[in-house]
Amino acid sequence: MMLENYVFYLFALVTIVSAFIVVFSKNIVHSAVALFFTLFSVSGFYVLLRADFIALTQILVYIGGILVLIIFGIMLTNKVTGAELKTRNLHFIPSVVVTGIITGMIIFLLLSTDWNPVKDPFSPNSTIKQIGFKLLGDYLLPFEIASVILLVALIGSAMYARKK
């Protein structure tokens, strides 16, 4: 149990520091690399929460898919050699105030509510089989709709991004 605590605090530190770099860095490529560390340590949280399949999906889809897509987007929309990679924050002080108030309210509400968690948390050996039965059982219709949405997104983004 002690080791799990240390691992949690390590992942929490990495997540929050790299998310700060994503948000405050002047260079977009630095933001993208910091986003890699954020996503990776979030998948570490999923492992700590005994969600093995979600952790693997997080690495495959977010790091292998979305992050590569974002880096492609950066390379396609910036003059890489010039100063165009620099960007800045707009209305810095008002944004910090608004975000701080909203975040403080959310964390206050989360902490002041008694969620009444269960005494012995769920710790299975593997969740993949159960997730498979759920997806093809209770959640069959949302699963099929999600596949249609993926197809529509594929066709739509290819149509939008191609040359005229």
Add this chain to the structure above:
Amino acid sequence: MFTDVGLNHYLVVSGILFGLGLFALISRKNAILILMGIELILNACNINLIAFARYKANPIDGQVMAIFVIILAVCEAAIALAIIINIYKNFSTVDVDEVNTLRE
């Protein structure tokens, strides 16, 4: 502070992650960085879903919901990047302050 890790710890981390994503959404000028802010918010939402799934009643249902959130994040990222590339073709910039007309 360094107590045994429980539900509240995960909720605080996801709250901070949500706040940072919101800040990126509000104050960043580059459209791709706004997209990164959305990814941070979706990750915060997923941490919440899975933490509640583990410490409350029904663990597998929460994980299935997290899978659907990931699917929608993929679709959103793909389409948003296609739109951003189109904006760049038309306006030669992805600065959301410059892009304030519907046609060039």
